[in-house]
Amino acid sequence: MKRIAVVMVPLLCLCAIILFFALRDSRAPVNSSIAEPNVEELQALPYIQWSEEKADQKHSAVTIYDRNRAVIGYNLYTNDVDEAYLMDMNGRRLHTWRLGKGKKKCEYAVLLPNRELISVCMGQGIVKVNSASNILWKLQLFVHHDIEPLADGSYFSIARERALEYKSRFVIFDSIIRISPDGSVINKWSTFQNLSTLKKFHQPLTLDIPAKKTDPKKYDYYHLNTVKLLPETSLGKTDSRFRAGNLLICLRNVNLIAILDQKTWKVVWSWGPGELEWPHMPVMLPVGNIIIFDNGVKRKYSRVLELNPVTEKIIWKYEGKPLKSFFSGIQGSAQRLSGGNTLICESMRGHAFEVDRDGKIVWEFWNPDIKKGKRKTIYRLMRVEKDLYAIP
Numbered sequence: 507m508k509r510i511a512v513v514m515v516p517l518l519c520l521c522a523i524i525l526f527f528a529l530r531d532s533r534a535p536v537n538s539s540i541a542e543p544n545v546e547e548l549q550a551l552p553y554i555q556w557s558e559e560k561a562d563q564k565h566s567a568v569t570i571y572d573r574n575r576a577v578i579g580y581n582l583y584t585n586d587v588d589e590a591y592l593m594d595m596n597g598r599r600l601h602t603w604r605l606g607k608g609k610k611k612c613e614y615a616v617l618l619p620n621r622e623l624i625s626v627c628m629g630q631g632i633v634k635v636n637s638a639s640n641i642l643w644k645l646q647l648f649v650h651h652d653i654e655p656l657a658d659g660s661y662f663s664i665a666r667e668r669a670l671e672y673k674s675r676f677v678i679f680d681s682i683i684r685i686s687p688d689g690s691v692i693n694k695w696s697t698f699q700n701l702s703t704l705k706k707f708h709q710p711l712t713l714d715i716p717a718k719k720t721d722p723k724k725y726d727y728y729h730l731n732t733v734k735l736l737p738e739t740s741l742g743k744t745d746s747r748f749r750a751g752n753l754l755i756c757l758r759n760v761n762l763i764a765i766l767d768q769k770t771w772k773v774v775w776s777w778g779p780g781e782l783e784w785p786h787m788p789v790m791l792p793v794g795n796i797i798i799f800d801n802g803v804k805r806k807y808s809r810v811l812e813l814n815p816v817t818e819k820i821i822w823k824y825e826g827k828p829l830k831s832f833f834s835g836i837q838g839s840a841q842r843l844s845g846g847n848t849l850i851c852e853s854m855r856g857h858a859f860e861v862d863r864d865g866k867i868v869w870e871f872w873n874p875d876i877k878k879g880k881r882k883t884i885y886r887l888m889r890v891e892k893d894l895y896a897i898p
Contacts, residue, residue, distance in 0.1 A: 741794030
């Protein structure tokens, strides 16, 4: 009996210690006003192409147009499949680009000089066409979300890497790729290869839950959704972090926007954890501020923010009235127009609208593509103001 006691007492003590730490960790508070993402929320879910809510048939095409206050231009968006449209302020389609045959998911397109168009087709590649929709070149690669033209004719975009086994789960990481003017990959910057550096700027994700190797689910660690070039600004001339040519990126799943020095690829500025919820499309404005579509996936309402990146203070925002009347849990975009108005795309409702500085809607568009009571979503709708792109 004494021998059994000698063995059992240390064993019971060890079990008590293990139980203590397990309970302590299970009750550990989250050091942020926004909870850590749950591992299940990081599963790479496909974007929907039709609204979840029933479409109001009365809302179709342009429903508001204040000619005295709206910024005149052309509106560019895709059908999220294989076409891109240029539309006037009244909702009349002026031109259609066809982006190739076969099943596609072309989510974002950028208009180029000479009426050429370049589009990123999720999971398939990048296609560049002329005004007659003839393919000039295409790159087959798992790209998604964004493409950014450069002055030298090259482009930045986002490519998905092969799923890796990381912390016992199959995890997706993204890269920023640079593409030559003729459509070949020049170089890339990998989130996985820079993981140790990036992790310093956000809370750790809960990816340490064991999973079987045969688990078919793949988890999206960062979900890189934006790469934008910083423009020339007075701020960039005095602060090298914000100089023209640096890259502004968005890592949705860690609520982080950051600036990379294009020469060294180092993170020179970051912001967002504790304030943003699954953001999209940060863009630096000519005044040096940054505009962001903040989705609000947990609070269930979206907002558009204008941030001073030096003071890290929000100096302007747009929210719905009531708050939950404006919400796109995923996707979404915001574009500051000349004169100070802001064009917003509430993607998941197929809805785009322009507001003035006071938040008054001066132009509004609802995707008229309705099927079985659902409205087609719009990833981004962008205003083209330059006469260079005018199509009679």
